[in-house]
Amino acid sequence: MKIAIKLFAGLRDRAGTGDLSVELPDGATVRDAIDAAQQSAPKEWIAPTSLMAAVNNEYVEFTGALSDGDELALIPPVSGG
Amino acid sequence: MIIITDQPLDPNVLTDAVRDDSDGAVITFEGVTRNHNDGRGVEYLEYEAYRPMAEEKLQELIDEIKERWEIDRVAVAHRIGRVDIGELSLVIAVSAAHRRPAFESTLHFIDRLKQVVPIWKKEYFEGGEVWIGDPGSERASA
Numbered sequence: 377m378k379i380a381i382k383l384f385a386g387l388r389d390r391a392g393t394g395d396l397s398v399e400l401p402d403g404a405t406v407r408d409a410i411d412a413a414q415q416s417a418p419k420e421w422i423a424p425t426s427l428m429a430a431v432n433n434e435y436v437e438f439t440g441a442l443s444d445g446d447e448l449a450l451i452p453p454v455s456g457g
Numbered sequence: 458m459i460i461i462t463d464q465p466l467d468p469n470v471l472t473d474a475v476r477d478d479s480d481g482a483v484i485t486f487e488g489v490t491r492n493h494n495d496g497r498g499v500e501y502l503e504y505e506a507y508r509p510m511a512e513e514k515l516q517e518l519i520d521e522i523k524e525r526w527e528i529d530r531v532a533v534a535h536r537i538g539r540v541d542i543g544e545l546s547l548v549i550a551v552s553a554a555h556r557r558p559a560f561e562s563t564l565h566f567i568d569r570l571k572q573v574v575p576i577w578k579k580e581y582f583e584g585g586e587v588w589i590g591d592p593g594s595e596r597a598s599a
Contacts, residue, residue, distance in 0.1 A: 455571070
């Protein structure tokens with residue numbers, strides 16, 4: 377299945393891109409997608425312990441399963457306001 | 458009313474949007490870019506949003522405070538892109554029949570916004586830049 381991954385702010389800077397597309401086997405989790413994003417990004421990046429993930433605009437656990445066509449957002453600590 | 462824009466914010470637009478003759482209190486909070494942070498001079502800020510999710514989360518926060526406090530209307534605007542010193546990055550307007558729920562809910566809204574809404578702030582200071590709150594962000598030399 378195909379998962380679109382978006383990276384933001386400092387994470388995007390470190391990975392060298394804000395948009396990735398990864399191909400994963402059925403049943404893959406958010407964690408699997410993060411691993412794939414680390415493999416396929418232009419630059420080597422580390423997932424900080426404070427990293428959060430969202431699928432289709434909702435925060436999800438890293439153990440959550442993905443579905444074909446999902447948009448996975450990798451969200452470093454937010455700092456709005 | 459939820460606005461995410463790269464244009465300067467006008468608090469009057471939000472205040473007018475929440476005002477009603479049945480309300481005795483209107484709180485307007487303005488978040489302003491200050492010229493110092495963490496012991497150093499700040500030159501300007503740059504904000505980035507994951508817009509569709511940020512809009513959805515802001516709506517959830519509006520629903521959350523409306524459920525918890527006796528308030529009437531809520532309007533929120535967040536600026537993205539470059540924000541210079543003295544300019545507004547955030548405006549929240551809350552109307553209520555009475556002042557206490559308006560004050561309390563406004564404060565809660567801001568606290569929650571800083572926890573869950575996917576918006577990021579990059580600080581440019583003399584000699585570098587840093588993503589605020591990001592442990593991996595280097596304080597790179599310019």
